[in-house]
Every structure is written in C-alpha cells, then in structure tokens.
Amino acid sequence: MLWKKILAVAVVTGAMLLPALAEQPQVAMYGYHSEVTVFWDPAYSFSNEIIWMHNVYETLLRYDPFTDQFQPVLAEGYERSEDGLTWTFYLRRGVKFHTGREMNAEAVKGAIERTISLGKGAWYIWDAVESIEVVDDYTVAFHLKYPAPMDLTVAACYSAFIFDPAYDHDWYLQGHDSGTGPYTIERFEGNTLMVLEKFEGYWGGWEGNHFDKVVFKTVPSPSTLRLMVESGQVDIAYQLPVSDIQALKDNPNVRIVHTPSFQNLLALFNTQKPPLDNPLVRRALAYTIPYQDVIQGVLAGYGRQARGVVPYGLWGWSDRVKQYTLSLETAKLLLSEAGYPEGGFKLLLTYVSADENERRVAELWKSQLAKLGIELEVRGMPWDSQWELGQAPDPTKRQDIFLFYWWPDYAHPHSFLSAMFQTEEEIVFNLCYYSNPLYDELITRAAELAGIDRAESINMYVEAQNVLMEDVPGVSIYDMEYVRAVNAKLQGYVDNPAYPHVVWWYNCWRG
Amino acid sequence: MGGRLSYGLRLAGRNPLTLVGLTGVLVLGLIAAVAPWIVPYPQDCRGATDVGEQFQPPSLRHLFGTDELGRDVFSRVIYGARISLVVGIVTIGLALAIGVPLGVIAGYSGGLVDEVIMRVTDTFLSFPSLLLAMAISAMLGPNLRNAMVAIAISWWPWYTRLLRGEAISVKEREYVAAARAMGASWARVVFRHVLPNSMVPVIIQASMDFGGVILTCASLSFLGLGAQPPIPEWGLMISSGRTFFLTSWWIVTFPGIAIFLAVLSFNLLGDGLRELLDPKVRRRMLR
Numbered sequence: 001m002l003w004k005k006i007l008a009v010a011v012v013t014g015a016m017l018l019p020a021l022a023e024q025p026q027v028a029m030y031g032y033h034s035e036v037t038v039f040w041d042p043a044y045s046f047s048n049e050i051i052w053m054h055n056v057y058e059t060l061l062r063y064d065p066f067t068d069q070f071q072p073v074l075a076e077g078y079e080r081s082e083d084g085l086t087w088t089f090y091l092r093r094g095v096k097f098h099t100g101r102e103m104n105a106e107a108v109k110g111a112i113e114r115t116i117s118l119g120k121g122a123w124y125i126w127d128a129v130e131s132i133e134v135v136d137d138y139t140v141a142f143h144l145k146y147p148a149p150m151d152l153t154v155a156a157c158y159s160a161f162i163f164d165p166a167y168d169h170d171w172y173l174q175g176h177d178s179g180t181g182p183y184t185i186e187r188f189e190g191n192t193l194m195v196l197e198k199f200e201g202y203w204g205g206w207e208g209n210h211f212d213k214v215v216f217k218t219v220p221s222p223s224t225l226r227l228m229v230e231s232g233q234v235d236i237a238y239q240l241p242v243s244d245i246q247a248l249k250d251n252p253n254v255r256i257v258h259t260p261s262f263q264n265l266l267a268l269f270n271t272q273k274p275p276l277d278n279p280l281v282r283r284a285l286a287y288t289i290p291y292q293d294v295i296q297g298v299l300a301g302y303g304r305q306a307r308g309v310v311p312y313g314l315w316g317w318s319d320r321v322k323q324y325t326l327s328l329e330t331a332k333l334l335l336s337e338a339g340y341p342e343g344g345f346k347l348l349l350t351y352v353s354a355d356e357n358e359r360r361v362a363e364l365w366k367s368q369l370a371k372l373g374i375e376l377e378v379r380g381m382p383w384d385s386q387w388e389l390g391q392a393p394d395p396t397k398r399q400d401i402f403l404f405y406w407w408p409d410y411a412h413p414h415s416f417l418s419a420m421f422q423t424e425e426e427i428v429f430n431l432c433y434y435s436n437p438l439y440d441e442l443i444t445r446a447a448e449l450a451g452i453d454r455a456e457s458i459n460m461y462v463e464a465q466n467v468l469m470e471d472v473p474g475v476s477i478y479d480m481e482y483v484r485a486v487n488a489k490l491q492g493y494v495d496n497p498a499y500p501h502v503v504w505w506y507n508c509w510r511g
Numbered sequence: 512m513g514g515r516l517s518y519g520l521r522l523a524g525r526n527p528l529t530l531v532g533l534t535g536v537l538v539l540g541l542i543a544a545v546a547p548w549i550v551p552y553p554q555d556c557r558g559a560t561d562v563g564e565q566f567q568p569p570s571l572r573h574l575f576g577t578d579e580l581g582r583d584v585f586s587r588v589i590y591g592a593r594i595s596l597v598v599g600i601v602t603i604g605l606a607l608a609i610g611v612p613l614g615v616i617a618g619y620s621g622g623l624v625d626e627v628i629m630r631v632t633d634t635f636l637s638f639p640s641l642l643l644a645m646a647i648s649a650m651l652g653p654n655l656r657n658a659m660v661a662i663a664i665s666w667w668p669w670y671t672r673l674l675r676g677e678a679i680s681v682k683e684r685e686y687v688a689a690a691r692a693m694g695a696s697w698a699r700v701v702f703r704h705v706l707p708n709s710m711v712p713v714i715i716q717a718s719m720d721f722g723g724v725i726l727t728c729a730s731l732s733f734l735g736l737g738a739q740p741p742i743p744e745w746g747l748m749i750s751s752g753r754t755f756f757l758t759s760w761w762i763v764t765f766p767g768i769a770i771f772l773a774v775l776s777f778n779l780l781g782d783g784l785r786e787l788l789d790p791k792v793r794r795r796m797l798r
Binding site: 359 | 562652654756
C-alpha cells in the first residue's frame with residue numbers, strides 16, 4: 001500500500017507544481033539612475049518616460065540609423081509625392097488601442113492634431129504639416145507647407161506616438177494609457193516605479209519567447225545598481241561609472257553593450273568677447289584640446305573624437321569635414337599671429353557641477369592651456385545658473401567657454417546645426433553668439449532639400465560644417481557611446497541611439 | 512616669561528591629549544609651510560594631468576596612489592594641508608573681525624544698541640550654519656574665496672554672543688569704573704580695558720572652531736559650492752573620487768584621513784586650552 005500512497009502524494013504535488021512551473025511569469029527589470037516618469041501624457045512626453053512609453057505606445061515607423069532604413073510599425077508602407085509636399089501612409093489593419101477602440105486613419109489624425117494643438121514637448125517636429133487628410137479608413141496623407149522628411153518625423157522619439165485621442169491630460173495623470181503597444185500599465189509608484197504587463201490583444205501576437213511583465217525602477221546609487229546587475233536582479237542597467245564598467249567586464253553574468261550614440265560634448269566659444277572674438281584664437285584653442293587623453297582617460301575608450309558637429313552614425317556625418325587634433329605648436333603659432341605669443345589671458349569655462357565627465361575634460365584641457373600661458377578658470381554650476389550666465393544681457397559678462405551636451409529631438413542633423421549655430425535674436429542655445437548669414441543660408445537650404453534629395457542635402461550640411469570648422473564658434477569634443485551593463489542571459493536586445501535608452505522589451509527574452 | 516611657559520607646559524603635561532593635539536597642529540603647520548618644496552609631484556597640485564598614470568594603487572612611486580586624472584594623491588593631500596590651514600585662519604579671522612567689535616559694543620553699551628545688535632545676531636543664529644553657508648556660497652558663486660566669506664558670515668554670531676556676555680560682567684569691574692572716572696574716552700575704555708579682558712573665552716572658542724571650519728569648508732567643496740577643480744582641497748578630492756570608491760579606494764580614503772586628523776588635532780588642542788585658561792578647572796588640576 002505504501003507505494004500507492006507515495007504515488008498519490010507525487011501526483012498531487014506534481015499537479016500542484018506543474019502549473020506553477022508553467023505559469024511562472026517572465027519578469028524583466030530595467031534599472032534606471034533617475035525618475036522613470038516625468039511626463040504622463042504621450043502627446044508631450046519629453047523626458048525619461050520614453051524608456052517605458054515606447055513599449056506602451058507605437059509610432060507609424062521606426063528608424064534604424066545604422067542602416068538608414070525605416071521599419072514598418074503602425075504604418076505598413078508610405079509614399080512621397082514628386083514635389084515632396086504630400087506624404088501618404090498606409091496603416092496596418094486590425095490594430096486595437098488598449099482602450100478597446102480601433103486604430104485607424106481618423107485616430108492617427110486625431111492623435112497628431114492633439115499633439116500639435118497642445119504645443120508642448122517636441123510638437124515642433126510637425127512644423128511642416130499644413131493639414132492631415134483621412135483618405136480612407138487605413139490611409140492618411142500629410143500635406144506640407146514645405147518639403148520635409150516626414151518619414152523621420154513620424155518615427156521621432158518624442159511627440160510622434162499614436163494614441164487614442166479620446167482622452168485628456170487628467171486621465172493620463174491617473175496612470176492610464178491608450179497605446180497600441182505590446183505592454184500596458186499594470187501599476188506604478190510615484191515616478192520611481194513603473195510596472196507594465198502584456199496586452200493580450202497586441203497585433204504582433206504572443207507566440208514565442210516574450211516577457212509577461214516589465215518593471216522600470218529608479219536606482220539612484222550606482223553602487224547598488226552595480227550589485228543588482230551582478231546578482232541578476234536587473235536585466236539592464238543604464239549609466240554606471242566607467243570604473244564599474246571596467247570591473248564588470250570580466251563577470252560572466254554580465255555583458256557590456258556599447259553603441260555609438262547621437263550625444264556629443266561640445267565647447268561653445270563666446271565669439272562676442274575678447275580674446276575669443278578673434279577666430280585665430282578660437283582656432284588655436286581647438287588645437288589645445290587633448291582629444292585622445294579625454295577618450296582614453298575620461299571615457300575609458302567608450303567614445304570617439306567628434307568630427308564636425310553631427311555625431312558619428314547620424315546622416316550628415318562625413319569624413320570630408322575637417323577635424324582638429326592636439327597640437328600645441330600649431331596653437332602657439334596661431335596665438336602669435338593673433339598677438340598673444342605668450343598667452344597671458346584668462347578664460348572662464350562653465351559646466352554642470354554634478355557632471356564628473358565634464359569636470360575631468362575641463363581639468364585635462366586646463367593643464368594643456370597652462371603650457372601656453374593661458375589660465376582656464378573651471379567653474380561648475382547648476383544647469384539653470386550656467387544657462388542664465390550664458391544668456392546675460394551683456395556678452396562680455398558671459399562665460400568664455402560653455403561646455404555641454406547635445407542630442408537630437410529627432411534623427412536629423414538640423415537639430416545640431418540650427419539650435420547652436422544659427423543666428424538667434426534672443427539667445428536660447430546659440431551660446432557661442434555666432435551669426436553668419438552664409439551659414440544660415442546653407443543649413444536652411446539643406447533642411448529643405450532633406451525631404452527631396454538626401455545626398456544633396458548631406459553635401460550642403462558637410463559644407464556648412466566646414467564653415468563652422470573654419471570659423472570655430474565651438475568645437476565638438478567627442479561623440480559618446482552609450483554603455484550598458486546587461487544580464488548575460490538577455491537575448492534580442494539592440495541599442496538604437498535614435499531612441500536614447502529605450503529597450504523594446506517585446507523583442508527580448510531570457511535565454 | 513620662562514616661569515609662565517614651564518608652568519603652562521606642566522599643566523599641559525597633566526593632560527597628554529592636549530599635547531597630542533598641539534603636536535598635530537604643529538605638524539600640520541609645518542607641513543603647510545614647506546609643502547611646495549617637499550611634495551614629490553608639485554606640478555600635480557597646480558593642475559597638471561597625466562592620463563597614462565591614472566588609477567595607480569599606492570606604491571613607492573606614488574605613496575597614496577594616483578587619481579582619475581593620473582595625479583599623485585600624496586602630493587595633493589600634503590598640499591591640501593596648506594589650503595585647509597589658510598581657510599581656517601582667514602575664515603576665523605574674518606569671523607572674529609566681524610563678531611568681536613559687535614559683541615563688545617553690544618555688551619558695553621547695553622540698551623537699544625545691544626537690542627539691535629543681538630536681534631540681528633539671533634536672526635543669523637536661527638539658520639543652521641552649514642545651510643546658511645551653502646546659501647551664501649551659491650549666491651556669491653562657488654569658489655574658495657567666496658566659501659571662506661560664506662563660512663565667516665555664518666560663524667561670527669557665536670563670537671558676538673560669547674563676547675557680549677563676558678563684556679557685561681567685565682564692565683562692572685572696578686578697573687573699568689576707575690578708567691572711566693579718570694576721563695578715558697569711550698573707545699579707550701571699550702578697546703583697551705573691556706575688550707582685552709573679555710577675550711579669553713573667545714580665543715578658546717576660536718581655537719576649537721578651527722576644526723569645524725575646516726570640516727565645513729570640506730563639506731562645501733564636496734557639494735561643489737567651495738573650491739573648484741583642480742585645487743587640491745580635501746573635500747573636493749573626496750567629491751571627485753567618490754564614484755571610484757569601489758574600484759580605487761585610495762583616492763577618497765587619504766584625503767578623508769587628512770580631514771579627520773586635522774579636525775581631531777584642533778579639537779584636542781582647543782579642549783586643552785580651555786582647561787588651561789579656565790581658572791576653575793586649572794585649580795582642580797593643580798590640587
């Protein structure tokens with residue numbers, strides 16, 4: 001009788017265990033250094049929340065900057081008219097919003113019009129749009145004021161989400177969503193925790209390996225985050241100090257993923273204040289930056305020296321653009337020509353005080369300038385104060401060198417070339433106070449050509465960058481690589497720098 | 512004089528901790544005085560960098576290792592003594608220069624003048640001193656000079672309070688009354704008779720405050736509101752090395768030890784001085 005008892009117990013426990021084994025939900029976790037949610041409304045999301053929003057909301061197209069190709073998402077295909085003024089998108093059929101309604105041309109029009117009418121976040125990417133036409137249930141056409149690359153616009157990282165337009169701001173603030181994506185909000189805690197669960201009716205289906213839930217958690221301390229990656233609690237960690245990355249390299253449980261990003265560090269020169277109002281002095285300074293020491297010593301090799309202003313990997317980058325290298329001899333010659341053979345002047349550099357990489361770059365640069373008799377005062381300031389000083393009414397009261405990062409609102413070189421270097425009546429980001437009509441003309445024409453003739457547009461952007469390299473209103477020092485520590489078992493993860501820090505969890509699984 | 516000195520030393524000898532403090536302060540002063548000539552890598556204290564040498568652990572070549580920009584931590588810690596001492600002297604001097612005249616005037620004059628001075632003092636005292644120093648430093652713009660001004664501004668009220676109390680009791684003494692009776696001017700009475708005889712507690716307090724000021728300055732620099740890179744200030748060194756604590760412990764540990772030793776020395780010395788100069792304690796010690 002005993003064996004019968006044992007069998008019975010085994011069957012019962014087995015029956016209890018089996019479903020537990022089978023239904024164990026697969027949960028992924030993303031450790032992020034800062035708040036995971038700043039804005040709740042997809043129409044004007046403009047901050048960290050894109051790391052989860054891109055899993056809840058989708059765009060018409062998705063852009064792959066490495067191949068310069070577009071992947072169909074909510075649009076299965078699109079056409080551009082000969083004059084570049086009409087773009088027609090053919091929508092995917094049978095897509096449901098999480099609210100239960102169907103995603104169709106009417107909804108796309110409504111969502112984009114709501115984004116434009118709110119006028120917040122990155123809504124200006126739709127600037128070229130004159131009107132949106134519902135051709136039929138699954139066809140939507142954009143009529144433009146001037147030719148613009150709408151494929152890039154609809155694939156933008158911000159303000160291009162297609163959501164159910166029937167809801168307003170307050171509804172989103174309560175923690176609801178109205179996307180079409182594979183995941184939907186399960187619960188959240190303030191702005192430091194977001195839990196997504198899978199949306200059963202997702203158009204892509206749930207065949208194969210997928211996570212059932214995804215957790216986004218704020219982990220402000222880098223050392224805690226490092227321990228969480230090492231123990232496998234976190235599948236992906238963003239922004240660990242370089243020294244921790246070096247230490248994690250040899251850990252078999254962790255994989256280090258590094259990808260060229262569209263973020264670069266720039267030094268903008270005050271072209272309105274002596275001695276940097278003299279282009280010779282500015283060119284001399286471009287020869288004093290220890291580019292290689294910065295990349296090895298500050299970035300531990302995770303980055304590359306910038307060429308021009310457009311970052312490597314983004315269209316508009318070209319090896320036809322001039323690149324400066326460290327050469328104190330050349331700098332000295334240029335300084336002598338400008339009337340400063342022994343240096344003898346003082347410059348003020350400002351940076352964001354909490355940013356250790358910026359500080360180190362400034363200190364390395366300072367030690368080079370000291371050899372030429374130039375004293376660099378390095379001043380760390382909160383961002384608000386740094387920016388305020390940069391906008392002081394009297395240009396001679398402003399800093400001499402403004403150190404900061406730039407990254408694009410959408411994958412377009414115009415984002416880099418216009419905001420910082422185009423003539424500005426009121427100073428916003430042209431913190432070199434540069435104004436060159438020839439340059440302004442070049443980039444305006446290049447932007448207009450971008451939607452019609454990409455190759456010619458690139459040629460003009462290259463020419464514009466060479467104008468900058470000649471006048472040197474500023475120097476881009478390096479193009480960053482995004483470095484992430486990833487659970488070695490995580491499969492399917494590809495970093496796409498056009499969508500900074502976004503992981504499409506639907507494409508990932510644990511092997 | 513000789514008799515007084517040996518008497519002082521004999522008293523000090525009864526409290527060995529005072530001697531430890533005194534020795535520490537003297538060593539610190541000596542190091543600060545000769546720092547530029549004794550450090551092995553003087554250029555590293557003035558902002559030179561060498562990326563090829565970064566993150567070297569302590570060795571004979573680099574006693575305390577090197578930091579994230581390849582600078583010798585030993586040289587920078589030694590040089591930092593000079594900065595901390597200057598900060599201490601300047602800040603305390605500044606705080607005394609504001610606090611002492613106000614305190615003696617308030618104490619001696621009494622009445623409305625006393626009321627006004629003391630209510631202003633109370634206003635300053637109502638803020639936690641580090642918070643006030645942070646606010647002032649942020650307002651003036653962060654650098655070492657402004658940090659010293661900021662700390663002095665948050666520090667002087669203590670001296671005013673202390674001196675006022677002492678001046679109130681001193682002004683009732685007979686020698687003050689005598690000076691007044693002989694027709695001495697107000698200023699002469701205040702600054703020649705009342706002030707010198709009320710200074711003892713303030714001097715004791717000031718010597719004890721040295722440690723506190725050094726610590727506050729390091730805190731401000733740590734928060735980015737004091738010394739700016741590449742000045743080898745201890746607090747700043749800890750701040751810039753903290754992200755490497757798990758991998759390169761020496762960058763933050765040695766400046767930390769330096770702050771600890773400096774503050775401890777000044778506190779021990781201040782404690783000892785209080786015992787030496789306080790007649791009640793002194794009598795007990797000699798019994």
